[in-house]
Amino acid sequence: MKKLSTLAAALLAATALTGLPAFAQEHKHSEHHEHHGHGDANEYENTMVAGEIRKIDLENNKVTIKHEEIKKYSMAGMTMNFRLKATNQLDGFKPGDKVRFIPDKVDGGYVLRTVEKAE
Ligand SMILES: [Cu+2]
Numbered sequence: 036m037k038k039l040s041t042l043a044a045a046l047l048a049a050t051a052l053t054g055l056p057a058f059a060q061e062h063k064h065s066e067h068h069e070h071h072g073h074g075d076a077n078e079y080e081n082t083m084v085a086g087e088i089r090k091i092d093l094e095n096n097k098v099t100i101k102h103e104e105i106k107k108y109s110m111a112g113m114t115m116n117f118r119l120k121a122t123n124q125l126d127g128f129k130p131g132d133k134v135r136f137i138p139d140k141v142d143g144g145y146v147l148r149t150v151e152k153a154e
Contacts, residue, residue, distance in 0.1 A: 079107035083135040085153060087091065089114060091125055098125060105138060118146045125150070 086102035101114040117138060119125065124147060128134070133153035138145045 046089075051062075077107055081104060081137060083137060086134050086136060088125075088128055088130050088132045088134060090130055091128065093119075093122060093125075096122060100134070100136070108140065109137070115145070118144055120147055128152070 084102050084105050086100040088098060089101055090099035092098065096119050097116045099114060099116050099121060101112075103112045104110065117136075120142070128150070134150050135153050136150040137148040137150045140146075
């Protein structure tokens with residue numbers, strides 16, 4: 036009986052010891068999320084990407100952009116299509132415009148979350 040209670044005490048002590056650092060780490064983790072204001076671990080979630088509009092196709096709700104590296108999706112620079120969030124999203128834009136934008140992957144495609152002129 037004495038041996039058992041000693042074991043129980045040792046287990047309790049071990050739980051107390053391991054429990055504390057785990058709590059501290061969790062707290063730090065949530066602070067990190069709070070700082071970035073989103074639940075995604077991707078540090079490039081809100082990074083603007085530089086690009087140039089090549090073709091605007093309002094009929095199909097898409098735009099062709101020659102873009103630089105998209106770190107968020109580990110994508111090298113290329114020319115590709117993005118879906119528009121709204122049909123008026125590119126009002127005032129034309130092919131040849133230098134832009135900065137944030138892409139989002141939605142339903143297997145890429146959508147322009149925000150877009151603005153680069154200069
Ligand atoms: Cu691409």
